[in-house]
Amino acid sequence: MNKIILFGRGLSKFYGEGEALVSREAISFFGGVDPYSGKITDISHHLRGHSVKGKILVFPHGKGSTVGAYTLYQMSKLGTAPAGIINIIADHVTIVGCILSNIPLIDDFTLNPIDVISNGDYVRVDGRRGVVEIVQRKLKGNFS
Amino acid sequence: MFLNRNQELMLKGEFGPAVQKAMELLVALGDAIGAEKLIPIKSVHISGISYSTIGDAGLSFVEDFASLGARATVLSTINPAGMDLIRWREMGVKEDFHSKQLRIINSFKRMNIKTTCTCTPYLVGNKPERGSHVSWAESSAVVYGNSILNIKTNRESGPSTIASAITGLTPLAGYHLDENRKPSVYVKLIGVKVASNLIASILGYLIGREMNRGIPAIIGLNVKNLSILKSLSAGLATSGGLAMFTLIEEKGNVQDAPTMKIDYNDINHLLMDYPLIEKPDLIFFGCPHLSLPEITYIVNLLRGRRLKKGMEMWLFTSRHVYSECLRRGYVEVVYNAGGKFICDTCPVVMPTYLIKGRKFITNSSKAAFYLSSKHEASVSLLDIKTCIKEFTERKI
Numbered sequence: 001m002n003k004i005i006l007f008g009r010g011l012s013k014f015y016g017e018g019e020a021l022v023s024r025e026a027i028s029f030f031g032g033v034d035p036y037s038g039k040i041t042d043i044s045h046h047l048r049g050h051s052v053k054g055k056i057l058v059f060p061h062g063k064g065s066t067v068g069a070y071t072l073y074q075m076s077k078l079g080t081a082p083a084g085i086i087n088i089i090a091d092h093v094t095i096v097g098c099i100l101s102n103i104p105l106i107d108d109f110t111l112n113p114i115d116v117i118s119n120g121d122y123v124r125v126d127g128r129r130g131v132v133e134i135v136q137r138k139l140k141g142n143f144s
Numbered sequence: 145m146f147l148n149r150n151q152e153l154m155l156k157g158e159f160g161p162a163v164q165k166a167m168e169l170l171v172a173l174g175d176a177i178g179a180e181k182l183i184p185i186k187s188v189h190i191s192g193i194s195y196s197t198i199g200d201a202g203l204s205f206v207e208d209f210a211s212l213g214a215r216a217t218v219l220s221t222i223n224p225a226g227m228d229l230i231r232w233r234e235m236g237v238k239e240d241f242h243s244k245q246l247r248i249i250n251s252f253k254r255m256n257i258k259t260t261c262t263c264t265p266y267l268v269g270n271k272p273e274r275g276s277h278v279s280w281a282e283s284s285a286v287v288y289g290n291s292i293l294n295i296k297t298n299r300e301s302g303p304s305t306i307a308s309a310i311t312g313l314t315p316l317a318g319y320h321l322d323e324n325r326k327p328s329v330y331v332k333l334i335g336v337k338v339a340s341n342l343i344a345s346i347l348g349y350l351i352g353r354e355m356n357r358g359i360p361a362i363i364g365l366n367v368k369n370l371s372i373l374k375s376l377s378a379g380l381a382t383s384g385g386l387a388m389f390t391l392i393e394e395k396g397n398v399q400d401a402p403t404m405k406i407d408y409n410d411i412n413h414l415l416m417d418y419p420l421i422e423k424p425d426l427i428f429f430g431c432p433h434l435s436l437p438e439i440t441y442i443v444n445l446l447r448g449r450r451l452k453k454g455m456e457m458w459l460f461t462s463r464h465v466y467s468e469c470l471r472r473g474y475v476e477v478v479y480n481a482g483g484k485f486i487c488d489t490c491p492v493v494m495p496t497y498l499i500k501g502r503k504f505i506t507n508s509s510k511a512a513f514y515l516s517s518k519h520e521a522s523v524s525l526l527d528i529k530t531c532i533k534e535f536t537e538r539k540i
């Protein structure tokens with residue numbers, strides 16, 4: 001396939017790639033994700049039980065606790081952090097968490113990344129240029 | 145982002161490595177969010193204090209800052225720790241947790257930051273005058289600050305508030321700008337009476353979940369009780385990324401703004417997510433930390449009564465408010481009823497081994513969400529009056 005390129009705003013200027021995990025709902029890293037396993041624990045979340053470790057995590061924006069920046073930082077030290085984050089509009093907590101943890105973060109696209117990217121797609125996130133590339137589509141097995 | 149000469153020097157390291165590191169973080173954040181410059185702030189409130197929430201990574205982060213010689217330059221307070229700093233042993237906190245928690249607290253002390261250990265800074269002296277720019281984390285305090293105290297803050301994070309404490313600065317963007325402080329959605333309540341912390345907390349949770357972002361203007365909610373507004377703030381901040389709400393009498397002549405309706409069934413639906421479980425064993429009030437009027441209310445309901453067998457009661461508040469409770473004899477009343485006060489902490493940020501498997505009753509949607517998501521505890525939502533009536537009996 002031809003790769004699909006999305007242009008956004010690079011907020012945390014690092015690079016990462018991996019399989020996409022797409023959340024339609026907002027995420028609170030503190031309380032909503034277990035830093036030791038990388039699994040989503042939020043009882044109200046549709047991806048509860050899925051791991052964000054090494055994934056390109058796509059979600060609208062952060063919610064809840066302001067401790068989330070530390071949770072991301074902790075996850076990066078423990079090796080359970082996502083490889084990159086794509087938001088519709090990022091919030092301060094996610095931005096600071098990503099900057100501290102060397103996780104690329106891009107938001108503010110002309111297309112909604114949640115509609116364009118599917119679970120399992122192989123995605124590259126270049127925070128320096130604000131560019132997201134979907135290099136390989138996963139055809140089956142979507143669970144969102 | 146534009147930096148003045150002094151700020152350039154701070155970034156270059158002229159004022160030492162701690163100031164430099166703090167500036168680097170604020171400049172990176174400011175550039176990311178498109179701030180034109182940094183502005184001075186009147187106060188700071190820092191989140192991420194419990195060892196249970198920030199772990200070894202957070203501990204090193206805070207300790208490193210203190211070791212670099214960081215000092216707060218504005219009034220700065222901190223969120224709850226993971227234990228009562230005095231009665232931690234009685235709570236069942238283990239030695240290892242205690243020693244790491246103390247290292248975090250001592251790091252803040254070294255940085256000249258007031259170790260208030262409460263999520264209600266505005267009840268313990270961190271209450272800047274209206275219109276002040278501040279840098280606050282703790283999601284419930286952010287909403288309360290912007291909405292009730294009329295101060296201006298973004299939903300800051302733990303690390304960015306430490307950076308602001310050291311530099312006395314924050315990026316000028318978001319809620320610091322008046323054009324971003326206007327309502328985006330109008331909320332109409334249909335048959336919803338907000339007479340308790342419980343209902344306020346649920347109403348907040350529902351609005352936050354529905355909106356996710358933006359500023360709700362709640363129409364006709366004529367509540368002056370600050371404790372109830374504190375619960376509303378906490379609920380709003382839990383389910384969404386909200387930082388502010390407003391209360392208005394009527395919608396007026398705004399034509400096209402979207403309106404959200406919330407009726408009593410919506411409230412009941414959320415209550416049914418946390419139904420009364422069989423044999424609950426622990427009543428918990430104080431998320432956010434109890435204010436003096438709330439404690440007075442609880443104490444008056446408890447006088448002459450005691451908890452039924454097998455039931456515990458924990459009341460969480462700041463050490464500051466606790467001292468006043470001691471003076472007024474409230475602590476004795478609670479103790480005689482079989483309950484206890486715990487200061488400096490709350491179940492949301494206590495070690496999981498003290499919480500997991502417990503069957504809580506509380507009146508806070510925020511506590512209900514974090515206790516069940518983070519600690520795998522069972523939670524029932526009930527208001528204070530019903531709870532005390534149901535689970536205490538008259539002393540003979």
